[in-house]
Amino acid sequence: MCAPFLFIVVSLLLSSPFSSSTLLRITKGLSLSVEKPNNVLISANRVFSSGFYPVGKNAYCFAIWYSQSLDDGSYTVVWMANRDQPVNGRRSKLSVLKTGNIILTDADRLIVWATETTTTSLVQLELYDTGNLVLHTLEGKILWQSFNSPTDTLLPLQPLTKNTMLVSSRSQSNYSSGFYKLYIDGDNVLRLQFDGLEISSFYWPNPWLQPWELGRSTYNNSRIAVLDPSGHFKSSDNLKFSAADLGTGPKRRLTVDVDGNIRLYSLNEKLRAWVVTWQAKSNPCTIHGICGPNSVCTYHRKGGRRCNCILGFKMKNQRDWSYGCEPYFNLLCNEEAVFIKLPHVDFYGQDLAYFPNQTFERCKEKCSQNCNCKGFQFKYDRTNGYYLCYTKALLLDGYRSEGFEETMYIKLPKSNLSSYDKPSQEFRLDCSQQVTTPLYRNYKQQQENSTVKFMLWFACGCGGVEIIGFLLVSYVLYRNRQGSHATENGYLQVGTGFTKFTYAELKQATSNFSIEIGRGGSGVVYKGTLSDNRVAAIKRLTEANQGEEEFLAEVSTIGRLNHMNLIETWGYCVEGKHRLLVYEYMEHGSLAENITSNMLDWKKRFEIALGTAKGLAYLHEECLEWVLHCDVKPQNILLDSNYQPKVADFGLSKLFNRGSIGNSSFSRIRGTRGYMAPDWVFNLPITSKVDVYSYGVVMLEMITGRSPTGTVHAMDDNGGMEQRRLVTWVRKKMHETTGNGSWIEEIIGTAMDGEYDKNKMELLVRVALQCAEEDKNTRPTMSKVVEMLLDHENDEFEKSFIPCIIDACDSLKFEYLVEE
Structure with missing residues (x-):
């Protein structure tokens, strides 16, 4: 059977x-x-x-x-x-x-x-x-x-939380846990720690400065940091940085490298190589433990990092710089000592004591009389007008720089005085041999009765086959029921603070929906204050007949979207017929409210164009599902406190799986008159190109200050006046005056007061006109728009890459050996 x-x-x-x-x-x-x-x-x-x-x-x-x-x-x-x-x-x-x-x-x-x-x-x-x-x-x-x-790498959208940390690898070829850790400390600050063989210390941010002196904040309880796909990193302690190639497109990773530096990498697809687009420490010698104890680190931009043993010391491990140097001598407590001068050198921390207003001889005497003293630093205090004396218990994190005015004195036995005239020994790693670390396993053989084993398998055979068959059939039936991406919603809710609110909470937050700040086809937006005192924009959707399952499915997609140029959604409410979304509140309102304002100079307008393009490109091409906005207009582009744009009112328009976008269908026309692509009117398949068209119209409106829903009066060929749409008017102006360079001056809005970069504004208009083409096949994608707007900065962009210098024994091959 x-x-x-x-x-x-x-x-x-x-x-x-x-x-x-x-x-x-x-x-x-x-x-x-x-x-x-x-x-x-x-x-x-x-x-x-x-x-x-x-x-x-x-x-x-x-x-x-x-x-x-x-x-x-x-x-x-x-x-x-x-x-x-x-x-x-x-x-x-x-x-x-x-x-x-x-x-x-x-x-x-x-x-x-x-x-x-x-x-x-x-x-x-x-x-x-x-x-x-x-x-x-x-x-x-x-x-x-x-x-x-995580191990040593943070990927885009992967949160670093209070319960996780990044730990460097031991070397380029040894993936085991190294000495450097990145995590959010107990004071809520993101820090880099050197956790060495004998000692540990923090070195980033600069340990001698308070967090608030560096713009960090200890007053937060979320303790989370995230890198978004566009290359923007943000931590809950207010740390922010961006990739030099900021924007959607490149594959990225943030890694704690083997040398203790954090680096943000972007993949150059053509060269098939990772390029550093940001790093925490520009000078590797300021990284703790980089050369080991009893050594001095020197950094040259062209030559990279170099490690040298102090006079009287030798390398401890020829293949690994982290072990540092060890003395040739054994200095006894009562043995007569001499002090060797090391100008422009500092050893961070490990002070036995601090003595203000000291002479050199008194400082030298204090170190000589202390058996634990390895040397002292003698430093002039310009503020108080006297010398300071720091006696050192250990010689760690040595760093030489011509910019240092300090002088270090190393304590050595006088009996070896003749050998101290030799120059200090430079680290020279021996990379000639392969390092193999055996891992011995004691595998215990299990004693089994072969007859019992056979009978057990035979007895379970038929029943097991039926169970396996049932599981396989169940898998075939159910594996397509849930999309692979819907399960990630739970993680993203944690990473973005996505919350389910009750209707009563939002009613109270908005004072019974009394402060209206916006209105659109999909609902009314109210200003409110949440229970945690965050000011929010709360949108009450008019499509109350939408089913709860459909609404939650679309809301889950919104929760997974994370981009610096998309409005951040904090939560939602679904109770009975009530459907509400809770967003971050934008201080400067919408672009529509600011188009004619002289607060938006040409630089801000260009940044708004670029940021909006990046946000739409993310929706179309980078997020887990394709999202068509379907209603791109100035009212849906909001401006934060720095006038950076954030696209709003997305996600409830139309969602597509990547494989089915060519078969798109809508039950009704969506959008706003003046900004809608002709694709809607001619009943063409709706793709992401409808958003591209709307974007082009919005950009033309932002530059000219003229609404696309009105008419532009222009002189016709016979000297009379005719009415034209905004796109047609701009295109005709450009063609009529090609060559004399005056067309941009004729269409530019009065809000910029004649002060603008003509090349950038001309570039933006040309890109906008290409987006607003009647034929959707001639319109660029939003990622191409981003590329065109950034094209003028290519030279500066190439120069902005930070060189990646990891002074390591790259030819040294580390291998584990596991016995068979």
């Missing part, structure tokens, strides 16, 4: 995606084997892969990496499950157990890593387009995700 059903199960297995070399997901009872290197999980967009990654001889870690190899053939790893405990290259596997737990077993005997999750529901392990490896139920509940346990 088992045979026919067994044939059906085998057929299902052969026809399922698990039979291919790359998988989209795995479910309960299935495994990935280290002995099948091509059998990996891959994201739907094929950007990320996950599987067993080789880290040495017969040594593997379960990892996530970028699928595209670099120019040198290597791959960029962004996450590892077992970075400090590689597994055997034979019989090791990652398994999704029927209990809902994921385990990584070494040689099928030793569990080295597990998610420690349990559930009775059907689950699947899936690699999302964001690079997040997620274990979730078919109902969408997330049980575990790699984003919550």
Whole structure:
């Protein structure tokens, strides 16, 4: 009786995606084997892969990496499950157990890593387009995700929270945990820490300054930091920075490198190489532990970092600079000592004592009489007009700079005085040999009775086949019920503070909806103050007949959108027929309120054009689902306190899966007269090009100060007056005066008072006219618009890249060796 059903199960297995070399997901009872290197999980967009990654001889870690190899053939790893405990290259596997737990077993005997999750529901392990490896139920509940346990890299949309940290790798080829950590400290400040072999210390932000002196804030309780896809990083302590190539498009990663520096990288697709677009420390010698104890770091922009042992010291480990230097001598407590002068050198911290208003001889005497004193710094205090004396217990974080006026004196035994005339020894790492670290495993053989084992398998055979068949059929029926991206909504709600409000809460926040600040086709917007004192814009939707399931599905998509040029959605309310959305409040209102204001100079207008384009490009091409705005107009472009634009009123217009956008359909025409593309009128398929058209019209209105819903009076060929639409009028002005350079002056709005960059304004008008073409096929994509607006800055852009200098023994190959 088992045979026919067994044939059906085998057929299902052969026809399922698990039979291919790359998988989209795995479910309960299935495994990935280290002995099948091509059998990996891959994201739907094929950007990320996950599987067993080789880290040495017969040594593997379960990892996530970028699928595209670099120019040198290597791959960029962004996450590892077992970075400090590689597994055997034979019989090791990652398994999704029927209990809902994921385990990584070494040689099928030793569990080295597990998610420690349990559930009775059907689950699947899936690699999302964001690079997040997620274990979730078919109902969408997330049980575990790699984003919550990062290694050394933060990907766009991955939150760094109070419960997570980034830890550097030990070296370029050794992925095990290194000495540098990035995390949000107990005082709510994002910090870099050196956690070395003997001592630990903070070195970023500058430890001698208070957080508020650097613009940081300790008064926050959210403790979260996020890098968005456009290259903008923001932390809850007010730390903000951006990539030099800010904008949608490039693949990015934020990594704590092996040298202790944080760097933001963008992938150059043509060169197949990562380029540094931001870094925390411009001078690597200010990174603690970089050269080890008893050494001095010197940095030259062209030559990079150099490490030298202090006179009387020698390198401790020829292959690893972090061990620093050790003395040739053994200085006894009562032994006569001499002091060697090191000008322009400082050793940070580790002061035994501080003595103000001292002479050199008294300072020298204090160090001589203290057996624990390794040297002293003698420094002139210009403020008080006397010398300061700092005696040192340890010689750590040595740094030489011609800009230092300080002088350091090192304590050495007088008996070795003749050897101190030699120049200090420069670190020269020995990279000639490969470093192999054996990892010995004591695998215990399990004693099993073969007869009992056979009978057990036979007894469970038919029943097991039926259970497996039921699970497989259930998977085939349910795997498409929930989109892979809907499950990520729970994480993004945590990352963005997305909250479900009650109707009573929002009614109270708006004083019974009494302060109206905006009105549109989809609803009325009110100003309100939430219970945590945040000022919010609360939109009351008029489409009250929308079903709760449909509304929540669309709201979940809005919650997953995260871009600096999109209005931030804080929450929602769905009760009965009430549908409300809660947004951040914009101080300067909408673009419509500011078009004729002289507060918007040409620079601000150009930035508004660029920022709006970036926000729309993200909606169309970068977010988890394609979102068509369908109502781009000045009223839906809001301006923050710095007049930076944020596109609003998106998400409830039309959502598309990436594969189905060509088959778009709308039940009714959407948009606002004057800004609507002709595609609506001629009943053409609606694509993202309708937003492109509207964007072009808005930009022309912003430049000219003229509304597209009105008429422009122009002189016709016979000297009479005729009425023209805004787009037609601008295009005719440009063609009539081509060559004499005066057309931009004729159309520019009076709000700019004649002060503007003619080249930039002309570029913006040409781009806007191309967007507002009648034929949708001739309109550019929004990402192309961003590219065109940034084109004039290409030269400056190339110069803005920060050189990446990691002074390391790059040819040194570190490998683990796991015994078979």
